[in-house]
Each structure stands twice: as structure tokens, then as C-alpha cells.
Amino acid sequence: MKSHATDLIKMPLGFWAGLRQLGIAAHDVARRARLPLTIVNEPVVTTAQYFAIWQAYADLIGDTAKGIIQLVSIFETAKYPPPVLATYHARDYRDALHRMARYKILCPPESLSINEEGEQCTIEMEWLHAEQPGPPILAGITLAFLMELGRRGTGQRVTAQSVEFMHPIGDVQVLEAYFGCPIQLEAPNNRLTLHRRDLDRSFASYNEELLEILTPALDQSLDGHQRNRSIKEMVKWIMKRSLTSGRPDIHSVAKELGMSDRTLQRRLTDENTSFKNLLTQARHEQARAYLADSSLDIKEVAFLIGYEDQNSFYRAFRIWEGETPTNWRNQYLDTTSLSEGRLSIPTIN
Structure with missing residues (x-):
């Protein structure tokens, strides 16, 4: 994997804290990833380092599927970066997902593409700044987070219609229980398919005043990012x-x-x-x-x-x-x- 000047990634504020809650020491992850121990104090890493950290977590947790569900479930909403945090205050699930897709470019390494058709809404992810796909656990975390977003925002147990992964991802039954739908492996893309009717569900955490503050700042950051490209x-x-x-x-x-x-x-x-x-x-x-x-x-x-x-x-x-x-x-x-x-x-x- 090559490193690019534009592929620097901010580590989520709550990542290392989340690992501690699961009984995994940050230094053990760094060693497993074959990175200097000082990496745990670095606010920004390269895509290659980011992928290595996530793969190390998967190795240490043992089963990829369980690692996905455990971390997504215990990760504190307040510790997500501003582009992600803003989605929790959206008007409804649809608004939240489209805000996520729009601002995801500010939080690499993946991008999201949303398509609504018929009774379905499909969300596909693509890797950025990488010659190889990211580790399966990161693909799983991304799609599980989108599911978690709907559940935390609406206060209801929203389920998916189907979930597809490009690579093996651990205990499939664990993931099927979490998503509430069949899991397909060896698929062409990493994809989450939702029931389109669920996108109209209102968010209990909707905060119009906060969005009026966050949105202009995020749009300005997005414009600056795009001007630099x-x-x-x-x-x-x-x-x-x-x-x-x-x-x-x-x-x-x-x-x-x-x-x-x-x-x-x-x-x-x-x-x-x-x-x-x-x-x-x-x-x-x-x-x-x-x-x-x-x-x-x-x-x-x-x-x-x-x-x-x-x-x-x-x-x-x-x-x-x-x-x-x-x-x-x-x-x-x-x-x-x-x-x-x-x-x-x-x-x-």
C-alpha cells in the first residue's frame, strides 16, 4: 500500500478508550500492528497504519464478527468526530445517512454511496487512498455503525434487509443476529440494504439549533477539502x-x-x-x-x-x-x- 499526502486519517477520539473497555491494551495493538508504541498518542495516521491497527484489533479480539458488534455497541456517541456526531442530530434516518455520505470524505478511508429504489435503500462503500481493500473488520464496523446510527437515532431496533461483504468476516450468525437479516459473503461489494420505509423514521435526538451551528462549519470544511483537490x-x-x-x-x-x-x-x-x-x-x-x-x-x-x-x-x-x-x-x-x-x-x- 502506498502512502499519499492526502491519505492522513484522524483516529476516532474514543477508539483506544473503547478497546480498553473490551480489555485490550493499546500497546498490544501497536505491537501486533508492528508499529511504534507512540502511535497510540498520534492524532493522525496514514491509511496503511490505520488498516494495520484495525487488523491488529481483529487478531487480538479473536473473531471478527464479535469484534465488530462489541466495539460498535460500546462506542460512545459523544466521542465521534463532528462530521459523524452531526448525523445523530439529523431530522430522520434518511437525513442522517445522506449527511454521513456527504461528510464522510472528511473522515476517510472509505466513502459511501446511497441509492434509493423501490422498497430498498442500498449503501455501498469504497476504499480511498488504498491499493488494496481495507481489513474485513473495518468494512463490518462501517456498515454496523450505519445500523447503529438508525437505532440510536430513532430509539428503535431497526433491521436491515440484507448485508453483503466481500470477504469472510467471522461468525456469520453473530452478524445476522445483530443486523436482523441474512449475511452474504464473497460479494462484489461491501453493501448494506435497508428497508426504505425505515428512512422516514424520525430521530429522537433531532436538534435543529445544533445542526444550524454544525452544518455551515462542516460545509466550509468540505469546500476547503474540495478546493485542495x-x-x-x-x-x-x-x-x-x-x-x-x-x-x-x-x-x-x-x-x-x-x-x-x-x-x-x-x-x-x-x-x-x-x-x-x-x-x-x-x-x-x-x-x-x-x-x-x-x-x-x-x-x-x-x-x-x-x-x-x-x-x-x-x-x-x-x-x-x-x-x-x-x-x-x-x-x-x-x-x-x-x-x-x-x-x-x-x-x-
């Missing part, structure tokens, strides 16, 4: 989120950015690129990220980046990398294995 970075980010739903078009991307098609085209031209070029880059980058995950077969990778058939993906990948996806994956895995074999355990400070 080039338009092509934002376009690629939106593309990557929507590749599995089909080929993104300039109209839908421009709409999400709050501008016209012509304005978006002009902005991209000013940055010496085009919508078509960025779509190719987004597919290429996502293809490399998915191929780095050996649990995904080539056909799945093709689907995940928006190709209807495997042959089209093979042709495109040969143009990008000069070799087949299978050969690229084998070389990547061989290199990774060799690097890990040479890795020595760092000194614990």
Missing part, C-alpha cells in the same frame, strides 16, 4: 465509486459536483485532461487495486470496473500494462511475498 482528482474519485453500476457519464458526474456538463469539460481542459482519459485512468487504477486482492477472480475484477465481458477487460489491460491481468497479478503477488519475506520487525519505541 484538483477537479480531475474529484472526478476520478466519483468515477471509482460508480464503476460497478456501469460506465459513468459526464452528466451524472457533473451533477454530483454541482456544475454543468460544459463547465466540467472546461475545468478538465484547463487541467490538460478529458473525461474519457480520466475514465481510463480510473479503470486502470481500480483494476490494479482489485488484482492485488487474490480472492477476486478475473471475471469479478472486469465487472467491478465496468466491463460487461472479460475479453474487453483483457484487451484494455494489455494496453495499460503490456501483459495479461493474470500475469500482472502473479508478478505482483510474487513481489509482495518476496518483500514480506525480507521484512524485519521494526524496533518498538
Whole structure:
């Protein structure tokens, strides 16, 4: 996993306190993650460090599913960062979820995409600033938190219609009991599907006055964050989120950015690129990220980046990398294995 200048993540204020409540020492997590002990006092970490910390927690807790439910259940609402805390004071469950999706970019490493259709509301998550997916426990924590948000906000035991995870995630029965629905593993995406009727449930914790204070400040932070990113970075980010739903078009991307098609085209031209070029880059980058995950077969990778058939993906990948996806994956895995074999355990400070 590469580290990027923009992939710094603030550790949740209550994370280490939550682990203490579960009988897990912060220093044990740092050691397990092969990080300096001083990491527990760092307010900001990289994506790679963040993933390592969560994987260490999963290893120490023993069963991923139990680790998800235990931490989500004991985490104090007041200790969530402001972008998350604001969702608990939303008007209803729908308002809370859309606020979460809007402001989630201020709390990486994942983004959320919400789609309401028929009687369902699906929420999919995508990883940011990572060449490989995050640890399964973090995907589980994210979706369980969205469930917890509805329950704490409404004061009722809201249940999901279905939950899908890309990877094995421990005792499935524990998760089914928590979510109140079937759990599917080895799915194309990490996805929570809610009953759309539940989105109209009012929040007992609704606080209009507090939202009037928090919302402008969060919007200002969001605007500042977006100004610090080039338009092509934002376009690629939106593309990557929507590749599995089909080929993104300039109209839908421009709409999400709050501008016209012509304005978006002009902005991209000013940055010496085009919508078509960025779509190719987004597919290429996502293809490399998915191929780095050996649990995904080539056909799945093709689907995940928006190709209807495997042959089209093979042709495109040969143009990008000069070799087949299978050969690229084998070389990547061989290199990774060799690097890990040479890795020595760092000194614990």
C-alpha cells in the first residue's frame, strides 16, 4: 500500500478508550500492528497504519464478527468526530445517512454511496487512498455503525434487509443476529440494504439549533477539502465509486459536483485532461487495486470496473500494462511475498 499526502486519517477520539473497555491494551495493538508504541498518542495516521491497527484489533479480539458488534455497541456517541456526531442530530434516518455520505470524505478511508429504489435503500462503500481493500473488520464496523446510527437515532431496533461483504468476516450468525437479516459473503461489494420505509423514521435526538451551528462549519470544511483537490482528482474519485453500476457519464458526474456538463469539460481542459482519459485512468487504477486482492477472480475484477465481458477487460489491460491481468497479478503477488519475506520487525519505541 502506498502512502499519499492526502491519505492522513484522524483516529476516532474514543477508539483506544473503547478497546480498553473490551480489555485490550493499546500497546498490544501497536505491537501486533508492528508499529511504534507512540502511535497510540498520534492524532493522525496514514491509511496503511490505520488498516494495520484495525487488523491488529481483529487478531487480538479473536473473531471478527464479535469484534465488530462489541466495539460498535460500546462506542460512545459523544466521542465521534463532528462530521459523524452531526448525523445523530439529523431530522430522520434518511437525513442522517445522506449527511454521513456527504461528510464522510472528511473522515476517510472509505466513502459511501446511497441509492434509493423501490422498497430498498442500498449503501455501498469504497476504499480511498488504498491499493488494496481495507481489513474485513473495518468494512463490518462501517456498515454496523450505519445500523447503529438508525437505532440510536430513532430509539428503535431497526433491521436491515440484507448485508453483503466481500470477504469472510467471522461468525456469520453473530452478524445476522445483530443486523436482523441474512449475511452474504464473497460479494462484489461491501453493501448494506435497508428497508426504505425505515428512512422516514424520525430521530429522537433531532436538534435543529445544533445542526444550524454544525452544518455551515462542516460545509466550509468540505469546500476547503474540495478546493485542495484538483477537479480531475474529484472526478476520478466519483468515477471509482460508480464503476460497478456501469460506465459513468459526464452528466451524472457533473451533477454530483454541482456544475454543468460544459463547465466540467472546461475545468478538465484547463487541467490538460478529458473525461474519457480520466475514465481510463480510473479503470486502470481500480483494476490494479482489485488484482492485488487474490480472492477476486478475473471475471469479478472486469465487472467491478465496468466491463460487461472479460475479453474487453483483457484487451484494455494489455494496453495499460503490456501483459495479461493474470500475469500482472502473479508478478505482483510474487513481489509482495518476496518483500514480506525480507521484512524485519521494526524496533518498538
